[in-house]
Structures are given as structure tokens and as C-alpha cells.
Amino acid sequence: MTEPEQPDLGEQPGTPPLARTTLDRAAHRRKDDAWLAEAWTRGQVLVVDLDKGGRALVTDRPDGGAALILVPSSEAPEAERWFLGEDADGTPLWTVDAPVTASEGRRASTLREIGHLLDDRDAGLFTAAAALGNWHRSHAFSPRTGRPTTAVEAGWARADADGQLMWPRTDPAMIVLVHDGVAGPSGRCLLGHNASWPTGPDGVRRFSCLAGYVEPGESAEAAVVREVQEEVGITLSSLRYAGSQSWPYPGSLMLGFHAVADPGQVLRLDPEEIDEAHWFSRDAIAKMIAGGYVDPESGVPMSLPMRSSIAFYLVEKWLQG
Numbered sequence: 001m002t003e004p005e006q007p008d009l010g011e012q013p014g015t016p017p018l019a020r021t022t023l024d025r026a027a028h029r030r031k032d033d034a035w036l037a038e039a040w041t042r043g044q045v046l047v048v049d050l051d052k053g054g055r056a057l058v059t060d061r062p063d064g065g066a067a068l069i070l071v072p073s074s075e076a077p078e079a080e081r082w083f084l085g086e087d088a089d090g091t092p093l094w095t096v097d098a099p100v101t102a103s104e105g106r107r108a109s110t111l112r113e114i115g116h117l118l119d120d121r122d123a124g125l126f127t128a129a130a131a132l133g134n135w136h137r138s139h140a141f142s143p144r145t146g147r148p149t150t151a152v153e154a155g156w157a158r159a160d161a162d163g164q165l166m167w168p169r170t171d172p173a174m175i176v177l178v179h180d181g182v183a184g185p186s187g188r189c190l191l192g193h194n195a196s197w198p199t200g201p202d203g204v205r206r207f208s209c210l211a212g213y214v215e216p217g218e219s220a221e222a223a224v225v226r227e228v229q230e231e232v233g234i235t236l237s238s239l240r241y242a243g244s245q246s247w248p249y250p251g252s253l254m255l256g257f258h259a260v261a262d263p264g265q266v267l268r269l270d271p272e273e274i275d276e277a278h279w280f281s282r283d284a285i286a287k288m289i290a291g292g293y294v295d296p297e298s299g300v301p302m303s304l305p306m307r308s309s310i311a312f313y314l315v316e317k318w319l320q321g
Helices: 033-041 111-117 120-138 220-232 282-290 310-320
Strands: 008-011 044-048 056-060 066-068 082-086 092-097 107-109 150-152 157-159 171-179 188-194 210-213 238-247 252-260 274-281 301-303
Touching: 033 092, 044 056, 044 120, 066 120, 082 120, 092 120, 111 120, 120 238, 171 220, 171 238, 171 310, 188 220, 188 310, 210 220, 220 238, 220 252, 220 274, 238 310, 252 310, 274 282, 282 310
Parallel strands: 008 238, 044 092, 171 252
Antiparallel strands: 056 066, 056 107, 082 092, 150 157, 171 188, 171 210, 188 274, 238 252
């Protein structure tokens, strides 16, 4: 099988919702045990319940957004402490993995649910906490020796009994919105339904951008070309980088692209990955965002991914463009 022809490349900067942050990670503090001990006493703590999908307590803002609820270290649950960094005023910020309980004016939500509703500071804080916590959960034992590990360097490394260190790793993945390059109402984009996704309430089927992991020895751009060909069987004519964001489920970095392809190509779906794909008009996408689109041929209601995802960001940018 021959490799697909590489498209022309370009750049298109962007800021997906979970790429926003004001967090100073203060990495130079992570080995300063004396400073960390003192910083804990005056720190603020974000409690994340990883057993419940990574839920944290939030409160609704008057403007329709949401805000994280942090607690003083003196009120934080007893758990392993991970230092996230410093706030703009120098307040040390920490996170712990422990149960959370909703109460009057406080609800427990995941980053998926409310990431786009948070301001820049809280979006960066919650994303870092979720990503770091999920890494700790999956690295309680050394992959080299099988021995138990403990957190060191304020939670930014783990060590086994021999002092062998390992650090958090991120899995690069690409995600691409393929469209026809046509401006205005007649433009169309290609979205697919993953074969593993269940049908939602009221028979709603979710459609999203094409995505996949970057394989060893592969560039992100080459992964885009390969995944599009593998999943829907078409080739691309151009490719533009659009931005990236962490997706800590459990530890991906999503590299987002816009790509142009000829919609006249025959779609050849990989049934193990994509069981349905369509070219959607801008009008159809606008109706999906508004929550009221029904496919005129099948009568099936269709929707887009959650607003905190980079997939929604890519689709919305295309719609606006």
C-alpha cells in the first residue's frame, strides 16, 4: 500500500477552551521541600474526585459561567498533595484526590462538563489537576520493575524504592475538521460517528471530527493524513494547524487541524472506527449547535461534541469562518 500524498501545510493560531491558563507552574519550587512545607500552610486546594470521573466543586457565576471552589489547606482532606503552581497574587495552589460532596450552591462537575464555562485561571487549574491526578492514578507501580512508587518533587515525579524516577507523560493525538474550502452558506464539513459511541437520549447520534493517536516516528501532520485515509478513505489537498489543548482522559494532548478535501470523493469507512459519516452544511451545523437538527433523510436527531472539546472549537471556528 502506497503512502498518501502529503498536502500543503500552513498555520492558523487559535485558543481552544482548555488551552486557556494564567497558572504560573513555578517549577523551580518543586524540589524545595522547606518552601513547599511552608507554602502548604497558606495554600488553596482544589479537591478532585478521580473515583467519580474527576469531579470538582463549582459554583455558578451571574454571567452564566462557572467558578471552581478551592478550600484552605487547613480544610483540605487528608491525601497525597500535588503542587500545581502559584496564583497571580503568589498564593500556592495545590490539588488532592479525594471525594467531594455537593451542597447548596455547590455542584460537582467534571472538566468535560464545565471546562468552557470557566475563566482562564480556573480552566488552566482544573486541566492541570485532572491531567496530573490521572497520571498518578495510572503509575502507582513502576513499569520497569513492578515495584510500588511514591510521589516526589511535589507530585511532578514518582520514584520506586531504588530511587528510579519517572515523570508525567502526555500522549499526542491529532484531531481534524475536514471541509470543502468553500466560504459562505454552501460550504460543507465532514463529521463522523464513532462506532463505539452509544446513541444518546431521545435517539440523538453525536458526530465529531476525525481523530487518532500520533504513532511512533510519525509527525502530527502525517498522522492527520493517515487517519483520514484510514477512517473515511479520502485524501486531503491542504492542511492547517489550528491549536492544541490538553484532554486529560486520561492524558492526551489534542493537536487540532483544519483540512480541505474534495467532497466528490467516495467515502470508504473503516467500520471498526467510523460507522457513519456525512458532509454537513453550515446551516446544519448551526442547527446542531442550537440543539435542533434532525437529518432530513433518516429522521435521526444529530448533535456535536461537548463545548469543552477541541472538536467543538474546530467546528465552531469553521462555521464562523
